Amino acid sequence: DADVTQTPRNRITKTGKRIMLECSQTKGHDRMYWYRQDPGLGLQLIYYSFDVKDINKGEISDGYSVSRQAQAKFSLSLESAIPNQTALYFCATSAPGTSGFGGQFFGPGTRLTVL
Amino acid sequence: DQQVKQNSPSLSVQEGRISILNCDYTNSMFDYFLWYKKYPAEGPTFLISISSIKDKNEDGRFTVFLNKSAKHLSLHIVPSQPGDSAVYFCAAPSAYNTDKLIFGTGTRLQVFP
Numbered sequence: 406d407a408d409v410t411q412t413p414r415n416r417i418t419k420t421g422k423r424i425m426l427e428c429s430q431t432k433g434h435d436r437m438y439w440y441r442q443d444p445g446l447g448l449q450l451i452y453y454s455f456d457v458k459d460i461n462k463g464e465i466s467d468g469y470s471v472s473r474q475a476q477a478k479f480s481l482s483l484e485s486a487i488p489n490q491t492a493l494y495f496c497a498t499s500a501p502g503t504s505g506f507g508g509q510f511f512g513p514g515t516r517l518t519v520l
Numbered sequence: 521d522q523q524v525k526q527n528s529p530s531l532s533v534q535e536g537r538i539s540i541l542n543c544d545y546t547n548s549m550f551d552y553f554l555w556y557k558k559y560p561a562e563g564p565t566f567l568i569s570i571s572s573i574k575d576k577n578e579d580g581r582f583t584v585f586l587n588k589s590a591k592h593l594s595l596h597i598v599p600s601q602p603g604d605s606a607v608y609f610c611a612a613p614s615a616y617n618t619d620k621l622i623f624g625t626g627t628r629l630q631v632f633p
Contacts, residue, residue: 409563436619445529447609447625448564455619463620495563504621505552505613511563 408432409512411496417518424483426515428496435501437479438509439463439471442493451494454479455501486519493517523547524612526624533631539597541627543610546591550612554621555584555595558607567608568595600631 409430418424428437439451440463450463452471460471468490472480483490496512503509525544533539543553551572556564570577570584570593577584583596597604607626614620 440623445625447526448611448621448623450620453620497563499619501619504619505554505569507554507566507569509566509621511565513561513563 407513409496409498409510411494411512411515413515414513415516417520418486419520420487422486422519424486424517426481426494426496426517428479428481428512430477430496430498430510430512432498432500432510433476434498434510435476436499436504437473438497438499439469439479439481440495440497441465441490442495442514448495451481483517483519486517488519491517491519522625524610524622524624526610526627528627529625530628530630533600533629535602535631535633536599539595539600539604539629539631541595541597541608541610541629543593543595543624544591545593545612547612547615548588548591549615551615551618552613553584553586553593554611555582556609556611556623558609558626564609597629600629602631602633605629605631 412427438453440448454460454473470482494515497509499509554569555567557567558564586593609626610624611621
């Protein structure tokens with residue numbers, strides 16, 4: 406079984422709709438992250454959480470919100486989706502202090518299309 | 521401000537030859553550098569890293585070279601194999617919060633027979 410899972414894997418929605426992307430992990434990691442990938446822009450950090458009570462904005466948080474329901478679950482919401490939020494979204498996890506040593510583990514991604 | 525840059529969006533190499541992927545950075549305070557590999561429909565996976573106190577790190581067919589004076593690193597794959605075809609991202613932990621990674625824009629490598 407995958408250590409980091411994301412649901413749904415693909416989603417097509419319309420402008421103005423509310424969308425939630427979910428991430429679950431079985432690695433027991435405290436740190437969880439949400440990234441988006443756009444062609445030519447690499448991976449950009451949206452939000453990150455260092456534990457259940459600690460949530461922080463990343464570089465591109467506008468238009469997004471998150472919820473850390475438990476150590477193992479981290480959800481990303483688009484309150485009112487817009488077409489330029491069409492992208493690949495990745496969840497990742499890490500243990501403290503390990504990101505520099507390759508310790509971030511990624512889920513398989515969610516492809517979101519906003520029409 | 522793009523602190524980690526990959527200026528080549530794509531690279532095509534014949535099987536058996538060397539693949540060289542390049543990455544430049546602007547922040548001299550970075551302590552580590554990483555390469556991630558991403559196949560279609562999958563998340564990125566860690567490939568290899570290098571500490572800023574070293575100039576070379578090797579793992580099988582993969583070698584990363586670091587030139588601190590030029591703020592440049594490169595990933596060498598020798599010999600290249602068709603299964604190496606993927607997108608490669610270089611990354612560095614933020615100097616202010618090492619749990620946050622800063623990624624480059626990626627280079628798509630295609631290895632053809």
